[in-house]
Amino acid sequence: MLPKRLRQLPYVVHTNRELGLMLGGLKPVAYFIAISGREPDCLIRYWRMFDRHVGLGRFIKREFREPVPDRPQFQCRSIFYSLPGEEWRIDALRMLLAQPGAWSDDRERRFSELLGYEDWQNDYWLSRRGA
Template sequence: MSDFDDLPYKIHTGRELELMLSGLKPFACFVDEYPSEPCEEIIPEEAFQEHVQSGKFEKREYVEMLAGAPPASRTDLKGVRRVFYSLPGEGWRIDAYIDMKARAGLSGWSEELERLEGRLLGYEEWQTDAWIEMLLARPQSKNFPWLVRLAAKRGLQNA
């Protein structure tokens, strides 16, 4: 049983290629540590490659280097690699996603950014509402400042 089985919809994770090929998902983002060994389960580049070559998808990637020293347990870690795929005409979502991550780096994550991420990834507003409600209900929500602020704003007990 998955943590997400209680959602009233199926999340896109693991179904990105299928949903993009059917036109139901305009954009996908995959993240891995940098440097890393290629792993299709984390970033399915081989699965997407033929569709990029045929022009069905646009691909972009970038590496965000660590601002400081890596954790003592991971001295080989240098940053985070992000790989993006979009449908034709939807490349603006990649730019918006990169901008969203930069904003989050400056001001921290927020409900506004969570909702923006959902829209960029192709989720409907009601799905993002359900996602946020699920996040708020999880015990781990206390570990995320933006969820603590949102719970307090709503007068929820887990604030």
């Protein structure tokens, strides 16, 4: 279940709805991150549902594994699914996430745009993010 502050937004939050939104063409890309080998079973099952659509050509999948800073025994597993023709968003998300420095409102807006949120939704989110 979503936290109350997310349930009270005046728009549909993508969290836990990625698959349906992508199948409906309403979300261009989904992004998941977990520690490799420590992924919760529910997340693995969710990824398998996406993978079925990759096999059918409905989605493109890209997966990356990178060492966790200061924890060399762990790997960070990032999985991206996009609609065909939207793969550029995966590259843009990876570049955005790799930028050094503090997360800012500008980066938050760009991240949300790449995930498929509309400008008015980003305006609303950013105006209340610190609240």
